[in-house]
Amino acid sequence: MPYIDDLVAGNPALRGLVNWLDDRLDIKGPIDYQLNKNVYAPSISWTNCFGGISFTLFGVQVLTGILLAFYYQPGSNTSFESIKYIMDTVHMGWLIRSIHAWSANLLIGTVFFHMARVYFAGAYKPPREFNWIVGIILLVLTIVIAFTGYLLPWNQLAYWASQVGTHIAGTPPLAGPYVEYFLKGGEDLTTATINRFYALHMLVLPALIGLLIGAHLLMIRRQGPSGGL
Numbered sequence: 001m002p003y004i005d006d007l008v009a010g011n012p013a014l015r016g017l018v019n020w021l022d023d024r025l026d027i028k029g030p031i032d033y034q035l036n037k038n039v040y041a042p043s044i045s046w047t048n049c050f051g052g053i054s055f056t057l058f059g060v061q062v063l064t065g066i067l068l069a070f071y072y073q074p075g076s077n078t079s080f081e082s083i084k085y086i087m088d089t090v091h092m093g094w095l096i097r098s099i100h101a102w103s104a105n106l107l108i109g110t111v112f113f114h115m116a117r118v119y120f121a122g123a124y125k126p127p128r129e130f131n132w133i134v135g136i137i138l139l140v141l142t143i144v145i146a147f148t149g150y151l152l153p154w155n156q157l158a159y160w161a162s163q164v165g166t167h168i169a170g171t172p173p174l175a176g177p178y179v180e181y182f183l184k185g186g187e188d189l190t191t192a193t194i195n196r197f198y199a200l201h202m203l204v205l206p207a208l209i210g211l212l213i214g215a216h217l218l219m220i221r222r223q224g225p226s227g228g229l
């Protein structure tokens with residue numbers, strides 16, 4: 001069984017650091033627990049990879065999103081120009097933007113495959129009902145974060161897709177018109193809309209998704225994997 005003391009035994013600098021941290025934060029116990037936790041996996045297949053792939057792609061989105069935010073300027077006069085600047089002038093800007101866009105599409109696909117795997121394996125059954133519900137919320141938020149990102153380039157495709165999307169949000173009775181007005185920040189798509197979508201896209205939704213992924217993984221850690229396919 002691996003213990004943190006054995007792992008750092010051959011490296012005096014690392015051993016010193018671990019002991020120094022352990023004196024202050026008591027870290028050895030929790031690390032040893034994680035190192036020796038037995039994960040019982042009755043039958044794992046390649047289809048079990050989709051949850052982890054989705055998690056990795058979410059990380060890619062956060063990283064490339066932060067880099068894009070260094071240059072992106074929300075606003076009806078600036079959004080399109082700043083995207084052009086990222087594509088044409090910023091060093092490797094085209095690559096970072098393309099990775100962000102491709103990985104967003106892939107993420108939607110892998111989350112769907114992941115959900116299909118969970119469904120066909122019956123992994124939503126007790127005791128994993130809560131994690132299924134957290135998963136459904138994650139799916140909806142993943143779609144919403146993709147939708148809010150779609151408007152940001154402020155090109156023709158983005159503009160008209162957002163017209164359609166916000167209109168759909170406005171169709172349910174009672175709350176619908178208020179939701180549409182809230183999303184648009186008025187009657188029309190304007191700079192106010194871009195700012196709202198941007199705030200949702202790069203602050204609110206990533207924070208919510210990050211928290212829910214944390215809860216999702218904690219439950220998986222506690223319950224262990226189900227039988228799989």
Ligand code: HEM
Nearest residue numbers: 048051052054055115118123131132135136138139225226
């Ligand atoms: C951003 C979205 C998501 C991420 C990052 C994510 C991540 C993961 C990871 C890493 C696992 C463990 C490995 C695996 O079984 O694949 C897992 C398991 C699970 N996920 Fe997700 N997931 C997401 C969305 C969803 C959705 C949409 C659902 C269903 C509606 C869902 C329901 C579950 C359940 C029930 C398990 C336990 C499966 C088992 O024990 O066999 N997840 N998830």
